[in-house]
Amino acid sequence: MQSGKHSRGIGSRIMYGAGEFFNGGAFVIINSFFTVFLIKAMGMPAALAGTVPLIGHVWDAVTDPIMGNITDRTTSGMGAKRFYMLIGSFATAVTFITLWIPFRSDSPAAMFVFYVLMYCLFSTGSTILMVPYNGLLPDMIDDYDTRSEFSNVRMIWSTLGAMVCGVIPTLLITDTTKTTMYLRCCILFGVLFLITCLLTVAGTWENQHAPMKSRLSDSFNHAGSAFRSRSFRLFVGIYLTGQCGMDFVSGMAVYYVDDVINGYKNHYVTYLMAALIVAQLVGMLIWGPVMAKTSKRTTILIGAPIRIVSTLLLLPLSYEGASIIPILALAVGIGIGNAATLTSIFAIMADMPDVDELVTSVHRPGVVSGMSTFARKISSGLSSWLIGMLLAAVGYSEKLANEGARQAAFTQRGITLIFVFMPVVLCILLFIFGYRFPMTEKEFNVIKKDIRRRKGEEPSEATPEEIRICEKVTGISYDRLWDPANQWIGKRHRA
Numbered sequence: 001m002q003s004g005k006h007s008r009g010i011g012s013r014i015m016y017g018a019g020e021f022f023n024g025g026a027f028v029i030i031n032s033f034f035t036v037f038l039i040k041a042m043g044m045p046a047a048l049a050g051t052v053p054l055i056g057h058v059w060d061a062v063t064d065p066i067m068g069n070i071t072d073r074t075t076s077g078m079g080a081k082r083f084y085m086l087i088g089s090f091a092t093a094v095t096f097i098t099l100w101i102p103f104r105s106d107s108p109a110a111m112f113v114f115y116v117l118m119y120c121l122f123s124t125g126s127t128i129l130m131v132p133y134n135g136l137l138p139d140m141i142d143d144y145d146t147r148s149e150f151s152n153v154r155m156i157w158s159t160l161g162a163m164v165c166g167v168i169p170t171l172l173i174t175d176t177t178k179t180t181m182y183l184r185c186c187i188l189f190g191v192l193f194l195i196t197c198l199l200t201v202a203g204t205w206e207n208q209h210a211p212m213k214s215r216l217s218d219s220f221n222h223a224g225s226a227f228r229s230r231s232f233r234l235f236v237g238i239y240l241t242g243q244c245g246m247d248f249v250s251g252m253a254v255y256y257v258d259d260v261i262n263g264y265k266n267h268y269v270t271y272l273m274a275a276l277i278v279a280q281l282v283g284m285l286i287w288g289p290v291m292a293k294t295s296k297r298t299t300i301l302i303g304a305p306i307r308i309v310s311t312l313l314l315l316p317l318s319y320e321g322a323s324i325i326p327i328l329a330l331a332v333g334i335g336i337g338n339a340a341t342l343t344s345i346f347a348i349m350a351d352m353p354d355v356d357e358l359v360t361s362v363h364r365p366g367v368v369s370g371m372s373t374f375a376r377k378i379s380s381g382l383s384s385w386l387i388g389m390l391l392a393a394v395g396y397s398e399k400l401a402n403e404g405a406r407q408a409a410f411t412q413r414g415i416t417l418i419f420v421f422m423p424v425v426l427c428i429l430l431f432i433f434g435y436r437f438p439m440t441e442k443e444f445n446v447i448k449k450d451i452r453r454r455k456g457e458e459p460s461e462a463t464p465e466e467i468r469i470c471e472k473v474t475g476i477s478y479d480r481l482w483d484p485a486n487q488w489i490g491k492r493h494r495a
Contacts, residue, residue: 008146010153015203016140017154019085019133020346021196024158025165026096026126027380029189031251032273033169033182035384037100038115040176040401048112049398050388056119057381060374063124065223067131068370072212072363079206081132081139081366088129089197095125097190102179123377129197130376135369137350139206144351144444145292151347152288157196158342159281165189166250166273176254176264177402209363222367223374224489230438230475231355232368235348237433238300239375242341245307245426247383249276249334252419255391259407260415261327262320271324275331276338283339290340295441296347300434303340307427310334311420318416341430348437351444358451359474360487390418438472447473454482 030053038049067084074080099122103114141147172185214222227233253272258264287299310333317327349372353365394414400407407415439447446469452458462470467478474481 008141008150012203013150013153014157015199016137016150017157017200018196018203019129019200020154020157021161021164022092022193023130023133023161023376025161025189026092026193027247028162028165028250028273029169029186030099031247031380031383032166032254033173034099035251035388036176036254037179037182038111039398041179041182042102042104042111043398043402044108044111044115045392045398046388046396047392048108048388050385050391052112052115052119052384054381054385055116056123057374057377059120060123060127060377060381063127064131064370064374064377065219065367066216066370067127068135068364068366068368068373069212069214069216069219069222071132071135071366071369073214075211079139079204079208080211081136081206082201082204084128084132085136085197086201088125088127088132089194089201091125092122092129092197093125093190093194095122096193097183097187098122100179100183100186102183126377127373130373131366131370133200133369134349134372135353135365136204136206138353138365139209140204141350142448144441147350148288148292148296148347151350152284152291152343155288155339155342155346156281156284158346159277159284159339161196163274163277163281164192166277167270170267170270170273176258177404212362212364212366218488221489222364222487223371225360225487226356226368226371228474228476228486229352229355229359231473232352232371233475234433234437235352236371236375238341238348238430238437239345239372240379241426241430241433242300242345243376244379244383245423245430246338247380248387248419248422248426249311251383251387252415252422255396255415256318256419260318260320260412260419261322261324262406263324266324268324271328272331275328276335279332279335280339280342283336284343286336287340287343291343291347296344296351297434297437297440298344299340300344300437301431303337303344304427304431304434306337306340307334308337308424308431310337311423311427314420315416318420320412341434344434348439351439354444354447354451355439355473358447358454358470358481359476359483361454361482361484362487364487386422387418390422391415394418443469443473446470450481 035049038044039046071080076083099118105111169185173181257269291299310330313330353368356368357363395411446466
């Protein structure tokens with residue numbers, strides 16, 4: 001089936017983007033409340049609590065490449081990606097809920113093992129859903145600008161997910177030491193995630209491609225070979241630093257508001273998350289047209305400095321009893337800056353399978369998506385792990401937290417430094433990766449033209465300028481492109 005037979009209007013964009021409600025929202029809840037749930041409600045030591053998501057995402061290093069390979073090998077009447085998204089919609093909803101089941105034990109190790117298993121189950125369900133979803137757009141749309149339009153609507157859904165999941169839980173979880181509040185809240189969101197994911201399955205389509213011929217045991221080899229592309233390596237750097245920076249903001253927000261400015265009972269977390277996310281939604285409407293008129297990297301180079309300045313200005317405002325108004329004003333700046341970087345990230349992601357195809361001669365959006373999905377989830381896991389480790393390093397007491405008591409002054413200051421400087425460092429790296437990223441619409445069109453040329457669909461010869469662009473984007477000499485051996489690491493392609 002051809003994408004030309006399908007509508008590319010706003011209805012199709014809305015239904016395509018709906019699946020991002022889960023991705024944009026679930027990790028906000030997890031980053032904001034999962035370690036809080038484990039530490040304050042379950043009494044788990046901070047270092048152990050922060051390690052649970054990290055182990056879950058190390059597990060993704062196994063499941064994401066396998067899922068990418070499975071997706072590219074599968075044929076289905078409804079499209080391989082949509083078929084697996086249908087399964088993943090139910091798996092994700094159920095396993096998200098099981099994360100919040102109270103499991104009390106006198107042994108912190110027993111609790112740790114239980115929640116590691118629950119997190120691994122959730123990560124597997126998320127893999128089944130998100131790997132095919134991240135690889136879907138390249139098989140729906142070929143045009144550079146139209147992909148940007150679909151990606152922008154997807155990011156609006158992401159922001160809506162973050163808005164709902166960032167604000168509503170703060171209203172429902174009024175006491176961070178009560179386990180039942182977390183479970184009831186997340187049953188509600190599990191149902192919402194299921195509905196929005198099914199909407200995407202129902203409202204999208206796929207252009208049919210011949211399935212990739214490979215064995216399941218080759219999954220990790222294929223996944224690793226995606227990093228042959230210079231553009232993909234830089235994209236992963238952009239994705240990790242951009243998302244991990246915001247994971248620190250959402251992951252530390254409860255600690256910052258509760259333990260530093262002492263405003264959780266005044267609903268300051270709700271105000272803070274609302275300011276961040278409403279600003280991000282408004283920013284999406286601003287940055288989409290800017291990206292369309294410039295390039296997919298330009299908004300990164302604008303958004304990262306906005307995030308850095310807004311975050312640093314929080315330092316003199318971080319003390320008990322501080323006015324929430326200037327903090328909210330700076331949160332608006334962070335949200336607008338984040339909208340700029342998010343807009344770019346998902347628009348760039350849709351173009352990575354084309355660069356990979358020029359390198360390998362094989363159409364394998366599932367493999368590329370699998371590694372992209374892994375990058376997103378490992379950023380979340382690393383953020384949670386680092387938050388746990390850093391909280392432990394500044395003397396955070398789970399005993400005081402479980403009793404609802406204030407942390408020591410030294411710990412409060414440490415929380416402020418974590419909340420401010422970790423996102424700033426990551427945004428500096430984001431700017432560097434964005435500056436070095438080599439592809440705009442001009443380069444994209446050259447890549448697509450060269451793919452057609454290699455397939456015999458384009459009669460022209462490559463000009464010196466086109467050869468230079470292909471080498472710049474891929475990081476590989478022109479005569480080594482379109483080689484099936486490039487989809488392997490350390491060995492030649494086997495017929």
